[in-house]
Amino acid sequence: MSENISKIIKEVCEANNKDRTRLMDIVEAIQESVGCVSSDAMNLIAEEIGCHRVEVESVISFYAFLSKRPKGKVAIRLCNDSVDKMKGADEIAKAFEKELGIEVGQTTSDGKITLENTPCIGMCDQAPAALLNQVVAPSLTVEKVKAIVAGLQKDTDPSKISLGLGDGNNADSLVGSAVNNNIIKKGDVIFADNESGTGLKKAITLSPEEVVDMVKISNLRGRGGAGFPTGLKWQFTRAAQGDQKYIICNADEGEPGTFKDRVLLTEKFDLVFEGMTIAGYAIGATEGVLYLRGEYAYLRTFLEKKLKERRDASFLGKKVCGKDGFDFDIRIQMGAGAYICGEESALISSCEGLRGDPKTRPPFPAQRGYLAKPTSVNNVETFCSVTRILEKGADWFSDIGSVDSAGTKVLSISGACKNPGIYEYPFGAKIQDILKDAGAENTQAVLVGGPSGQFINPSEFSRSICFSDLATGGSMVVFDTKSDLLKVVEEYMEFFVEESCGYCTPCRAGNVLMKERLGYILAGRGEIADLAYLEDLGGTIKKASRCGLGQTSPNPILTTIKNFKPLYEKLMKKQEEGMQPSFDIKAALGDAERIAGRKSVIYTD
Amino acid sequence: MGKPKIATASLAGCFGCHMSLLDIDDRILKLVELVDFDKSPIDDIKKFSGRCLVGLIEGGCANEENVHNLKEFRKHCDILISVGDCAINGGLPAMRNVMPLKECLDEAYLNGPTVYNPEGIVPSDKELPLLLDKVYPCHHVVKIDYYLPGCPPSADTLWEALVALLNNKPLELPYELIKYD
Numbered sequence: 120m121s122e123n124i125s126k127i128i129k130e131v132c133e134a135n136n137k138d139r140t141r142l143m144d145i146v147e148a149i150q151e152s153v154g155c156v157s158s159d160a161m162n163l164i165a166e167e168i169g170c171h172r173v174e175v176e177s178v179i180s181f182y183a184f185l186s187k188r189p190k191g192k193v194a195i196r197l198c199n200d201s202v203d204k205m206k207g208a209d210e211i212a213k214a215f216e217k218e219l220g221i222e223v224g225q226t227t228s229d230g231k232i233t234l235e236n237t238p239c240i241g242m243c244d245q246a247p248a249a250l251l252n253q254v255v256a257p258s259l260t261v262e263k264v265k266a267i268v269a270g271l272q273k274d275t276d277p278s279k280i281s282l283g284l285g286d287g288n289n290a291d292s293l294v295g296s297a298v299n300n301n302i303i304k305k306g307d308v309i310f311a312d313n314e315s316g317t318g319l320k321k322a323i324t325l326s327p328e329e330v331v332d333m334v335k336i337s338n339l340r341g342r343g344g345a346g347f348p349t350g351l352k353w354q355f356t357r358a359a360q361g362d363q364k365y366i367i368c369n370a371d372e373g374e375p376g377t378f379k380d381r382v383l384l385t386e387k388f389d390l391v392f393e394g395m396t397i398a399g400y401a402i403g404a405t406e407g408v409l410y411l412r413g414e415y416a417y418l419r420t421f422l423e424k425k426l427k428e429r430r431d432a433s434f435l436g437k438k439v440c441g442k443d444g445f446d447f448d449i450r451i452q453m454g455a456g457a458y459i460c461g462e463e464s465a466l467i468s469s470c471e472g473l474r475g476d477p478k479t480r481p482p483f484p485a486q487r488g489y490l491a492k493p494t495s496v497n498n499v500e501t502f503c504s505v506t507r508i509l510e511k512g513a514d515w516f517s518d519i520g521s522v523d524s525a526g527t528k529v530l531s532i533s534g535a536c537k538n539p540g541i542y543e544y545p546f547g548a549k550i551q552d553i554l555k556d557a558g559a560e561n562t563q564a565v566l567v568g569g570p571s572g573q574f575i576n577p578s579e580f581s582r583s584i585c586f587s588d589l590a591t592g593g594s595m596v597v598f599d600t601k602s603d604l605l606k607v608v609e610e611y612m613e614f615f616v617e618e619s620c621g622y623c624t625p626c627r628a629g630n631v632l633m634k635e636r637l638g639y640i641l642a643g644r645g646e647i648a649d650l651a652y653l654e655d656l657g658g659t660i661k662k663a664s665r666c667g668l669g670q671t672s673p674n675p676i677l678t679t680i681k682n683f684k685p686l687y688e689k690l691m692k693k694q695e696e697g698m699q700p701s702f703d704i705k706a707a708l709g710d711a712e713r714i715a716g717r718k719s720v721i722y723t724d
Numbered sequence: 725m726g727k728p729k730i731a732t733a734s735l736a737g738c739f740g741c742h743m744s745l746l747d748i749d750d751r752i753l754k755l756v757e758l759v760d761f762d763k764s765p766i767d768d769i770k771k772f773s774g775r776c777l778v779g780l781i782e783g784g785c786a787n788e789e790n791v792h793n794l795k796e797f798r799k800h801c802d803i804l805i806s807v808g809d810c811a812i813n814g815g816l817p818a819m820r821n822v823m824p825l826k827e828c829l830d831e832a833y834l835n836g837p838t839v840y841n842p843e844g845i846v847p848s849d850k851e852l853p854l855l856l857d858k859v860y861p862c863h864h865v866v867k868i869d870y871y872l873p874g875c876p877p878s879a880d881t882l883w884e885a886l887v888a889l890l891n892n893k894p895l896e897l898p899y900e901l902i903k904y905d
């Protein structure tokens with residue numbers, strides 16, 4: 120390791136006060152300036168911050184955006200989500216391979232450019248898309264690929280490539296991104312006009328308990344997917360013992376097909392930050408953390424500036440809005456490419472500078488969260504709703520929506536429809552109406568809530584979005600009759616196999632077995648009994664997994680067996696009695712036949 | 725009605741499981757009162773003489789002949805039992821599964837530190853069955869009805885299992901027989 124790199128590492132550790140819990144910031148900074156965190160670098164970091172080397176290595180090996188071996192100066196990360204594939208991502212991948220003369224997974228011989236795949240980057244409404252380091256390149260075409268590669272070969276700084284500017288704040292000089300918001304339907308809560316600060320000013324006229332009560336009365340439930348009542352979560356966190364408490368905003372948004380938090384952060388950052396501040400006041404926290412997924416790093420500088428503006432306006436910092444004894448500030452924690460970090464306890468691990476492993480509960484974060492202190496983790500949209508509840512009142516909010524689900528839900532709609540983008544509906548909106556608004560035709564299936572949610576068929580399109588019917592974190596992917604649905608299911612299973620943290624055997628090994636069996640079925644080597652096997656194994660995985668990932672990962676298969684059984688049955692052939700159709704003797708003998716240069720005399724064609 | 729028939733085979737195994745069967749000692753006399761042995765290395769009968777009640781399989785499938793044999797057993801036996809870790813998991817032979825077949829053969833016949841093979845010949849007589857790309861447990865190739873784990877399962881385990889099966893009784897194995905450390 121060169122002197123220069125040692126110097127950089129020491130400086131980075133110094134800048135982070137050699138704080139072990141800030142290991143993510145340390146290794147992300149080193150990855151960015153040096154291009155990798157080598158074995159020697161790990162030793163030095165461990166020495167500097169006083170931990171074991173293996174602790175550093177466990178972090179580097181866990182996150183997709185960190186690497187031990189050097190990558191190219193630019194990492195081109197192609198989104199290989201199913202929606203991107205529907206929109207031609209395979210063709211884009213080929214174009215990149217052709218222009219660069221390398222395959223996905225390789226680095227050009229001059230060490231300049233690495234090409235790799237990455238799961239959903241939150242750009243499904245402008246797919247196919249890719250990341251060029253932190254720069255997002257949406258709506259890719261073969262022409263654009265050529266221009267991008269030519270540009271990068273001249274200068275490896277991707278921000279110099281002209282990709283155009285998107286709508287709204289995407290065109291702000293601090294964002295400078297070609298990403299579009301595509302806000303198509305504005306509702307009364309999130310995308311209505313509001314004046315920054317009103318909700319917060321209202322909050323501080325109340326006691327913290329009154330704020331908690333107000334959120335309880337509003338019937339607000341978490342927007343991140345699980346739908347836990349927000350007021351109750353705050354009540355627990357407020358009541359928990361702790362000299363320090365924390366608010367965390369979950370902006371990890373990794374569920375394939377979800378991109379609404381990206382748009383909320385771009386346009387409604389004030390609602391988000393204000394909601395966090397109100398939460399801080401309500402539970403008695405002085406510090407908030409916005410956990411921003413690595414894929415959205417392009418928003419970071421912009422958001423930092425917005426935080427500064429709020430500090431200058433006395434909405435953050437010491438004595439918020441002049442209120443004695445109420446100090447609250449927010450810092451941004453960057454993720455580094457791990458879907459599991461959206462799970463709240465894994466997110467906390469990540470903030471603490473650890474691998475993004477979920478923690479065993481109880482204790483719940485409300486009792487023992489970030490740095491072992493009581494912590495409330497809430498979704499971006501949840502915080503937006505909170506701000507509006509304080510501004511307009513609990514009753515105003517609970518009157519919107521359906522009986523058991525108050526307020527509105529922001530949906531990210533993508534896939535086979537004319538108008539992919541962001542839609543805000545009052546809870547209770549019916550799938551068929553939503554599909555009409557989105558311009559979806561010949562719809563075969565809708566994936567509600569992402570792969571961890573459910574695939575529904577047209578006979579269910581009269582169902583509605585709400586907690587008692589179709590609960591969703593906001594992802595809605597439309598598949599028309601052209602889609603090979605079971606192929607898509609296989610891709611989503613691959614996603615879960617990749618993203619499992621590996622702690623629980625049912626999740627780590629079970630998902631592999633599910634995907635393998637589905638593969639046999641797709642190859643025409645399945646039998647009807649396989650469906651019972653898949654349901655049984657899927658049930659075990661759901662029951663025996665520690666966190667929400669394993670508890671939902673079999674859903675793509677289970678919900679298609681339930682709602683699209685004929686697709687499976689069509690692939691089943693009559694199989695030989697007593698034999699395992701999945702076993703392919705010709706394939707198993709292929710290697711030996713090649714090596715021996717003769718054909719099997721037992722198993723002739 | 726004659727006695728039910730039993731058949732056994734050793735595929736990619738070490739014969740240890742068969743040895744364990746012989747380890748039932750004098751109970752083998754009782755066994756032959758209960759059953760007739762059909763195709764089996766124990767009596768050296770090479771071909772099935774008819775339908776069998778039980779087939780005991782030792783070892784997984786490492787080559788095409790194993791597969792052929794196992795399928796024959798499935799066709800002739802009402803109940804097929806995977807006996808021992810090799811049949812159930814692939815066992816020791818499956819250690820080669822982590823490397824491609826070519827590398828495995830090269831190491832065994834060309835590059836291994838103790839290999840003396842000046843002509844560099846990798847055996848490939850057409851009498852030799854072709855190897856599979858990896859070693860498969862039996863239930864990946866045919867349907868298996870029961871599994872008797874152990875390396876090998878002890879004589880008592882095999883005995884208890886057979887007696888229970890032949891008398892149509894539930895199998896109750898004491899803890900000592902299914903404890904492996």
Ligand SMILES: Cc1cc2nc3c(=O)[nH]c(=O)nc-3n(C[C@H](O)[C@H](O)[C@H](O)COP(=O)(O)O)c2cc1C
Nearest residue numbers: 341342343369372373461462463497498501667668
């Ligand atoms: C695998 C997994 C990924 C998740 N990803 C997110 C996410 O990206 N954003 C989010 O807000 N919640 C996500 N959640 C849910 C969080 O664990 C947590 O319930 C949520 O952040 C709580 O906020 P809420 O009560 O406001 O919904 C995820 C859960 C799991 C199991």
Ligand code: SF4
Nearest residue numbers: 620622623626666669
């Ligand atoms: S369920 Fe899966 S992702 Fe969650 S803790 Fe277990 S192994 Fe990790």
Ligand code: SF4
Nearest residue numbers: 737738740808809810
């Ligand atoms: S299970 Fe053990 S005893 Fe039986 S064949 Fe395999 S190695 Fe030999």
